[in-house]
Amino acid sequence: MAVSIGLFYASTTGNTEQIADQIAAQLPERIRLHDIAVEGVSAMVEYTCLILGIPTWDFGELQEDWDEHWDALAALDLGGKRVALFGLGDQLGYGEWFQDAMGLLAQQVRSAGAEVVVPWPIEGYSFEASRALTADGRHFVGLALDEDGQHGETEERLQAWLPQVLAAFDA
């Protein structure tokens, strides 16, 4: 049987929450949702496969609930876990800090021992700088979504991304 997936997210104005719901609705049998504003991050250790959703706020900063649980996240042992990330940002309004929080989250879970899977190409986005880029500079560390400026792309991006995530988790 396929292992279950924990999807942990936090959201200030509801965009990340809506995407989390959309992802979970695709696989209701497999994905369990956790709002870290309510539950924190400790249940991450119960899963081998994790999807984490984070928006960037305040010029390259963590969303407030992620920020509150940041040290608790660092203290977890995520060794042997596979993590797929999705980030919410606004490339037109905040193009110098686009998706920075997703980059910070990738670093944090790697430090806790996890493997980050499914880099996402930067084609189709326009921004000045991002801390969420991979070493080659041609990918984000996870799926970059922009509900402010590219809402119309979201469904297609999700449909392309989710099968890649499942393949990486099942590999």
Ligand SMILES: Cc1cc2nc3c(=O)[nH]c(=O)nc-3n(C[C@H](O)[C@H](O)[C@H](O)COP(=O)(O)O)c2cc1C
């Ligand atoms: C005050 C403010 C600051 C923001 N700062 C950033 C930023 O630095 N980088 C970025 O990519 N997006 C930034 N955004 C865009 C949000 O990440 C985006 O609106 C996101 O969809 C919000 O997600 P949420 O509704 O789940 O909180 C900012 C938005 C606001 C209103």
